[in-house]
Amino acid sequence: MMTKKDTSWIISLLICVTVATVEATNLEQHTVIEFLLQKVAELERNQQECSNYQSKMLLELNYVKSKLQDSERRISELEAIVYVNRSDDYTDNLIAPLEDEPVDKHVGENGTRVRTEDTFIKQTSEHKRIRSNKPGNGIRERREIASKHIAFSATIANGGPAHINAHETVRFDTVLHNEGNGYSVQTGRFTCPLSGTYFFSLTLMISPGYYTAVQLIVNGQVKVNSYAHGYNSFYDQGSISIVARCEAGHNVWVSMRDGSAVYGDFYTSFSGFYLWGDATGSR
Known part of the structure; x- marks a missing residue:
């Protein structure tokens, strides 16, 4: 028969076992949490390293790309030089027999x-x-064309509405700029000095009670139309702009589509300029 003392001892033992079990469980949970935190920190370090590596690779790729573009430019320049030198040798070989003959x-x-x-x-x-x-003359010619600046701008200085018959050329009597001497005040036409791509623009003013309809013509072909109508006591202004491919010698002008009038006093103008030349450098 168990005594009271034995019972107390058993109870104490059970309490110690229970406390030890709880402490062991808490220690295990703490160990797991610490392990997970270490893994998370390791993943974050790996992600940062990957990001740094990616940035480094992008910088190196951009550097290689830049060097490649420089190399391509240099190769093109060297090819042009070699081509010109070969063409000079070709000419000398053709001329030499003439000189020795x-x-x-x-x-x-x-x-x-x-x-x-x-x-x-x-x-x-x-x-x-x-x-x-x-x-090789084509290369020299392209360089010569690239160095040329062609641009013009002309306006109508005379004030008041000036009547112009249908299909008649609108003559802009005052030249503001005429680099390349392509525009003629006498004819009202711009003659393209070089083959290539051009930009043209037109702005026209109309007085109250008048209307105007004009056409921008390139080498005899109507490219675009513009219309303006002054109602009651209001003026009206129309504008157009185009990019056109032209051959050397082509004429560009503004023609009245319907017989009407345009208002001058520097409100009506015609402009254009040379954008770039042909790949062959043809004139």
Whole structure:
């Protein structure tokens, strides 16, 4: 039979076991949480390292891209130089036989051969023909075209509505700018000095009670129309702008579609400029 003392001892033992079990459970949970926190920190470090590596790779890629573009530009320049040099050799090889060939059978006082006037003219003309047709002139011509600036702007200075018949050219009597001398006040037309792409714009004013309808014509073809109508006591203004491909010598002008009037006093203007040339550099 268990005594009271034995019972107390058993109870104490159970309490110690229970406390030990709880403490062990708490310790295990703490260990798991600490482990998870370490893993999270490790993942964050890995993510940061990946982000840094990605940024570094992008910087290196942009650097390589820039160097590649520089190399392509340099290759293009070298190809142009080589092409021009080869064309010069080609011309020299064509001209050399002409220079070595006996010019004629005439002999001077000191025993040397001399050229007659006819022979000199013939060989000089041949030299010019070969040099003008040799390869590489296209490259030089493109460089020459690229260095040219072509632009014009003209307006109608005379005030008040000026009546213009149908299909008649609108003449802008005052030149504000005419680099390249393409615009003519006498004809009211712009003649393209070079083949390429151009930009043209037109602004026209109309007085109250009048209307106007005009056309922008490129090389005889109507490209765009513009219309303005002054109602009651109000003025009206119309405008158009286009980009057009033109050959050297093409004319561009403004024509009255219907017989009417335009208002001057610097409110009506016609402008244009050269954007870029042909790939072949043709004039």
